[in-house]
Amino acid sequence: MSTPRDPTRDRTPAPEGTYPGVPVHEEPEGPPPWDRVVSATDRMPSTGEGPGDEFSRGGRLTGGKSTRFGDRLFRGMSVGSAAFVLVIMAAIAVFLIWKAIPALNANEANFFSYEQWFPNGTPPMFGIAALAFGTVATSILAIIIAVPIAVGVALFISNYAPIRVAQGLGYIVDLLAAVPSVVYGLWGYIYLNDHIKDTSAFLDKYFGWTVILSSNSGVGPYGRSILLASVVLAIMILPIVAAISREVFLQVPTDHKEAALALGATRWEMVRTAVLPYGRPGVISATMLGLGRALGETIAVAMVLSATFTIDWHFLSPGGNTIAANIANQFAEANDTGRGALIASGLVLFVITLIVNFAARWIIARRKEFSGAAS
Amino acid sequence: MAKRIEIESLSCFYGNFKAVEDVTLSVEPKSVTAFIGPSGCGKSTVLRALNRMHEVTPGAHVTGRVLLDQDDIYGPGVDPVQVRRTIGMVFQRPNPFPTMSVLDNVVAGLRLNGMKTKSTLAEEAERALRGAGLWDEVKDRLHRPGAGLSGGQQQRVCIARAIAVQPQVLLMDEPCSALDPISTLAIEDLIAQLRDQYTIVIVTHNMQQASRVSERTGFFNISGVGQPGKLIEMDSTHKIFSNPTEKRTEDYVTGRFG
Ligand SMILES: Nc1ncnc2c1ncn2[C@@H]1O[C@H](COP(=O)(O)OP(=O)(O)OP(=O)(O)O)[C@@H](O)[C@H]1O
Ligand SMILES: [Mg+2]
Numbered sequence: 001m002s003t004p005r006d007p008t009r010d011r012t013p014a015p016e017g018t019y020p021g022v023p024v025h026e027e028p029e030g031p032p033p034w035d036r037v038v039s040a041t042d043r044m045p046s047t048g049e050g051p052g053d054e055f056s057r058g059g060r061l062t063g064g065k066s067t068r069f070g071d072r073l074f075r076g077m078s079v080g081s082a083a084f085v086l087v088i089m090a091a092i093a094v095f096l097i098w099k100a101i102p103a104l105n106a107n108e109a110n111f112f113s114y115e116q117w118f119p120n121g122t123p124p125m126f127g128i129a130a131l132a133f134g135t136v137a138t139s140i141l142a143i144i145i146a147v148p149i150a151v152g153v154a155l156f157i158s159n160y161a162p163i164r165v166a167q168g169l170g171y172i173v174d175l176l177a178a179v180p181s182v183v184y185g186l187w188g189y190i191y192l193n194d195h196i197k198d199t200s201a202f203l204d205k206y207f208g209w210t211v212i213l214s215s216n217s218g219v220g221p222y223g224r225s226i227l228l229a230s231v232v233l234a235i236m237i238l239p240i241v242a243a244i245s246r247e248v249f250l251q252v253p254t255d256h257k258e259a260a261l262a263l264g265a266t267r268w269e270m271v272r273t274a275v276l277p278y279g280r281p282g283v284i285s286a287t288m289l290g291l292g293r294a295l296g297e298t299i300a301v302a303m304v305l306s307a308t309f310t311i312d313w314h315f316l317s318p319g320g321n322t323i324a325a326n327i328a329n330q331f332a333e334a335n336d337t338g339r340g341a342l343i344a345s346g347l348v349l350f351v352i353t354l355i356v357n358f359a360a361r362w363i364i365a366r367r368k369e370f371s372g373a374a375s
Numbered sequence: 376m377a378k379r380i381e382i383e384s385l386s387c388f389y390g391n392f393k394a395v396e397d398v399t400l401s402v403e404p405k406s407v408t409a410f411i412g413p414s415g416c417g418k419s420t421v422l423r424a425l426n427r428m429h430e431v432t433p434g435a436h437v438t439g440r441v442l443l444d445q446d447d448i449y450g451p452g453v454d455p456v457q458v459r460r461t462i463g464m465v466f467q468r469p470n471p472f473p474t475m476s477v478l479d480n481v482v483a484g485l486r487l488n489g490m491k492t493k494s495t496l497a498e499e500a501e502r503a504l505r506g507a508g509l510w511d512e513v514k515d516r517l518h519r520p521g522a523g524l525s526g527g528q529q530q531r532v533c534i535a536r537a538i539a540v541q542p543q544v545l546l547m548d549e550p551c552s553a554l555d556p557i558s559t560l561a562i563e564d565l566i567a568q569l570r571d572q573y574t575i576v577i578v579t580h581n582m583q584q585a586s587r588v589s590e591r592t593g594f595f596n597i598s599g600v601g602q603p604g605k606l607i608e609m610d611s612t613h614k615i616f617s618n619p620t621e622k623r624t625e626d627y628v629t630g631r632f633g
Pocket of ligand 2: 418419420548
């Protein structure tokens with residue numbers, strides 16, 4: 001019903017009433033608070049419904065208004081930045097693939113199933129199997145250890161602690177998140193390694209039947225193991241997961257919490273009925289961020305693991321390796337093929353991270369209409 | 376199962392700020408009592424003090440007594456959680472749990488009470504939804520998100536959720552203020568039916584609503600900013616709206632406010 005206008009020609013905002021058929025649009029409402037919460041911490045899974053779309057939709061709807069200078073500037077800047085990021089991403093990907101292909105061609109072993117890593121040998125033989133296994137194993141174990149504790153800390157800060165304690169604790173958690181990973185690595189190597197040996201012996205004795213909580217000999221030696229790397233990683237990612245979860249839990253509307261309390265919920269029941277379900281997507285995103293950091297963590301893992309290239313399910317035995325740690329360990333001495341091989345392993349790490357992110361997105365999207373974003 | 380409420384010299388505080396001073400009144404069982412008064416005079420505060428929701432706000436506390444059939448709900452050793460299970464509440468803004476389906480919302484309180492059997496829960500949900508006059512509208516979408524209903528339907532889900540646990544008293548804080556006239560009418564009809572079983576206290580800004588649904592009305596007022604709100608007069612609704620004792624009440628109900 002409106003006369004189509006050429007936005008490039010018609011730069012002045014239309015005075016009201018000039019186009020009788022066109023209703024005067026209100027400013028598009030910003031994303032409602034829950035959407036903002038989720039998307040602030042949760043950019044990755046909110047694709048398709050995120051604030052970005054909201055903006056562009058608003059821009060199109062408001063037609064005449066988007067010709068204002070500020071809007072055009074903002075639009076240009078955001079489109080430009082987005083394009084810039086995409087170009088850089090593409091350039092990096094092309095470069096990596098281009099560097100990896102010659103090494104993969106020279107490889108005499110099956111890259112996906114071979115466990116050893118001799119890219120500098122003649123003929124070069126290397127495979128990602130053991131590295132990928134170690135990467136995924138340490139990260140998943142770290143998540144299993146860290147997330148329940150982190151959620152507990154976040155719940156305590158957001159729903160239980162008196163305000164002063166909560167502030168202090170929140171501050172400490174934020175500080176911990178900023179400690180560089182090399183410090184965690186040093187601490188893990190010098191201190192934790194000695195102390196994890198007793199724990200490992202204990203676990204082996206009583207939980208050795210699970211295989212993963214045993215050493216391959218059954219009597220040690222322990223230490224410098226996948227378990228140690230996982231614990232160090234867990235401590236490293238705990239503050240991140242806790243900090244984000246806390247923010248999400250703090251955003252739970254008072255309305256919902258009071259609804260639960262008014263039904264006669266105890267504090268814990270209130271948390272279970274109102275806080276946790278509402279925070280679920282945020283906690284998943286926080287977990288994925290933590291997992292991302294664990295998968296890519298390099299120096300801390302390189303310091304604590306005694307690198308071996310075998311798939312070994314005995315997580316208490318010394319050994320194991322991860323893609324990132326292996327890159328750090330080998331890069332200096334690698335020849336051309338060696339570097340290509342490391343780059344290929346980096347691409348695999350990239351793919352693993354992508355898979356993890358898609359999985360998270362899928363989990364969140366599955367129950368989207370129950371996420372609280374539908375109200 | 377409906378119980379009488381006696382409020383004896385109740386004062387409510389937010390930190391050091393005294394929001395309500397020295398309220399004494401009684402609420403008859405199986406009747407509807409309305410609280411009216413200008414904004415900020417403490418109607419919600421008093422209402423929330425009746426099921427110990429007031430103290431959920433950090434720093435908030437009360438003095439005085441609230442008797443539920445002789446038992447002081449602020450007495451020593453009384454568990455606020457138990458009080459809230461006995462006295463249900465409906466809020467001004469519909470607040471169904473967004474992460475739950477309609478059905479789960481309605482039975483949320485029953486689940487908290489430990490009811491687990493699926494079939495029993497479904498029966499109770501149907502009973503509560505019929506009680507809230509919502510069954511026919513939602514019976515085909517029980518497993519859809521509760522937040523996907525219209526505002527009026529959401530509010531009736533909240534009422535169903537409150538009556539599903541068969542409380543002895545039902546507190547409603549401006550339950551229709553976010554609703555259109557038709558939903559409002561539906562909820563007023565509902566209140567008229569519920570009065571046979573429950574003791575109901577309703578806060579409203581709508582004089583017609585107060586006169587339509589309630590038997591007794593309490594008028595609260597505030598003498599100035601920063602002053603505590605007080606109960607000015609409490610009487611039968613008919614008397615409050617036709618021939619109140621206090622001049623201030625008359626001014627308020629006839630619209631000559633201030
Ligand atoms: N959470 C709070 N913290 C501090 N003061 C509060 C809080 N809630 C209410 N008050 C104050 O207590 C007084 C009474 O508020 P209350 O919400 O009970 O008024 P009301 O009569 O329900 O008003 P309305 O009709 O607008 O809902 C007001 O002065 C208000 O500012
Ligand atoms: Mg109020």
